[in-house]
Amino acid sequence: MIDHHAASPDMELIVHGPSGRNKPETRLWLRMLSTTRLITNEIRRRLRSQFGATLPQFDLMAQLYREEAGLRLGELSRRTMVTNGNITGLVERLEADGLVKRTTHDQDRRVTVAKLTPAGIDRFLLMAAAHEEWLRELLQDAGDEAVQSLWVNIGYLKASVSAHLSGEEAE
């Protein structure tokens, strides 16, 4: 039986109740989280069904596409939100699929550089175009003003959060 309902659209209500009892920050966060998950899951689903790819794979390929010469694995990790140890397996799988090629650096044999293959470039371009179109489709009813306003205000949100992180990673 097929049954992946992990992100039903009315999630926020179901999950968090009427939510009138929460503080504004909490209400916003619950709504933002549920919306993000809704979109993420939808994109994940489409990437998988239409391209047999996962979201982290797409992220990684987007990075490599941006750097024609390829990137060392540590740099890839930094740019993709994927932890160091995780890059290894991710790149291995992409290499097995012929989308990425690994080469060892000449001067420094510790370094491995990953680079998209021509097939990888083709595949990425297809996925990127679809990804852009999916977002246009999914957000089409929100209105251009809302999209613009959200972009600005989420910027403020992000700045505030960045300034109050507990770890050493605040900039």
Next chain:
Amino acid sequence: MIDHHAASPDMELIVHGPSGRNKPETRLWLRMLSTTRLITNEIRRRLRSQFGATLPQFDLMAQLYREEAGLRLGELSRRTMVTNGNITGLVERLEADGLVKRTTHDQDRRVTVAKLTPAGIDRFLLMAAAHEEWLRELLQDAGDEAVQSLWVNIGYLKASVSAHLSGEEAE
């Protein structure tokens, strides 16, 4: 060497580049996604360090707290964005910690109902209070208007996305 940089604050820029070349919908999505991950990771970190709990555990307990009589596992799955198969292990771990109790339904032996124990209720109340305070702290610089505006506009976003999901789950 310790090295978990998976969510540095300037992620959006690093990850997605100047992003001026993207369509507004894509730009918004990348910013929204990176901000959500920033907050999620911070809350996950705090839940873990201060309560030894994971985010899915917190979500699940929030649901059970809301329903005094407890919930069947399928209903829990629907309400928590946790897929069916995942509920099993999650509830198992919480039961092992004495925070949740499982009982089999009398009439329908397929059904299992999960319910918070008194210890579970105590624990949840502590976590919920901290969670609310963390959000207030993290979002404090964003401004009340931005928070209010975001709440409204993300509502539109969510409605649009819900209306255009590919699966059968659109309502």
Next chain:
DNA sequence: CTTTGTTATTTTAAGTTTAAACTATATGGT
């Protein structure tokens, strides 16, 4: 040189995730 430290990547262990298959139980039509 050789010890000490640093950097790049891989490996490991524990746990989470999704999607799909499986088991057991119930229900409904005949």
Next chain:
DNA sequence: ACCATATAGTTTAAACTTAAAATAACAAAG
């Protein structure tokens, strides 16, 4: 009762995740 079908929950397989330890290569100080 019997069979098809639906439902509740569990299990499985593959991918991903974090955190930490391990390996390997380089760098530099004495």
